[in-house]
Amino acid sequence: MIEFKNITLKVHRQTLLDGANLCIAKGEKVVVRGTSGCGKSSLLKCALGALPLAGGSVRLDGLELSAATVAEIRARIAFVGQEPVLGAESVREALQLPFTFKAHRGNAPTDEQILPLLERLHLSAAILEKPCKHISGGEKQRIAIARALLLNKTVFLADEVTSALDPASKAAVMEELFRPEITLLSVSHDPDWIGQCNRVVGIVNHQLTEENA
Numbered sequence: 218m219i220e221f222k223n224i225t226l227k228v229h230r231q232t233l234l235d236g237a238n239l240c241i242a243k244g245e246k247v248v249v250r251g252t253s254g255c256g257k258s259s260l261l262k263c264a265l266g267a268l269p270l271a272g273g274s275v276r277l278d279g280l281e282l283s284a285a286t287v288a289e290i291r292a293r294i295a296f297v298g299q300e301p302v303l304g305a306e307s308v309r310e311a312l313q314l315p316f317t318f319k320a321h322r323g324n325a326p327t328d329e330q331i332l333p334l335l336e337r338l339h340l341s342a343a344i345l346e347k348p349c350k351h352i353s354g355g356e357k358q359r360i361a362i363a364r365a366l367l368l369n370k371t372v373f374l375a376d377e378v379t380s381a382l383d384p385a386s387k388a389a390v391m392e393e394l395f396r397p398e399i400t401l402l403s404v405s406h407d408p409d410w411i412g413q414c415n416r417v418v419g420i421v422n423h424q425l426t427e428e429n430a
């Protein structure tokens with residue numbers, strides 16, 4: 218499903234990964250951990266084509282990431298970072314935004330679809346009318362997750378998405394993202410999150426190394 222083959226990643230002449238490999242099957246839940254600055258977030262960014270590879274290749278469902286395929290690959294992946302940019306004035310507009318584009322036009326979610334999802338993510342209906350600039354980092358993360366779920370995305374790259382959440386909200390997010398149909402590549406230091414993942418991968422000596430889950 219997601220394959221990093223022999224990848225080399227460099228930022229400003231600093232080598233983060235050097236010929237590293239990782240293959241993630243459909244439905245797997247993978248967490249990457251390692252010391253601060255070792256390149257965990259950079260690994261997620263390179264899967265999105267947001268950080269160029271110095272060598273090797275990334276494939277999603279067999280489709281190799283390149284300038285020609287990056288838009289298609291990004292359309293299939295949900296990326297949720299620590300402070301997602303929602304790109305709209307209000308939360309309601311943020312949730313509807315992807316459905317104004319050609320690929321999803323006509324499939325805009327109704328309140329009957331949105332409200333139960335918000336409830337499952339421990340968000341009140343009132344948040345829909347709030348300006349995005351006035352909601353917290355943890356709320357933004359959950360709105361970004363809700364938007365990806367409304368788009369029926371099943372591949373998630375999640376970078377420390379529970380760090381700003383209280384235990385109940387964290388459990389709610391985990392319930393959504395650890396569903397069997399979702400393929401998850403994540404970065405987390407949270408023992409509960411790591412404990413739920415079926416694979417733990419470390420970045421050691423610029424390699425991606427399987428650790429005991």
Ligand SMILES: Nc1ncnc2c1ncn2[C@@H]1O[C@H](COP(=O)(O)OP(=O)(O)OP(=O)(O)O)[C@@H](O)[C@H]1O
Pocket residue numbers: 228229231233251252253254255256257258259260
């Ligand atoms: N755009 C950039 N320009 C310059 N250096 C960068 C850039 N992005 C990342 N780096 C550097 O690359 C290294 C890896 O960064 P990255 O964010 O991937 O680490 P991380 O393992 O996720 O760290 P943390 O656990 O602290 O979030 C760091 O030394 C960082 O300073």
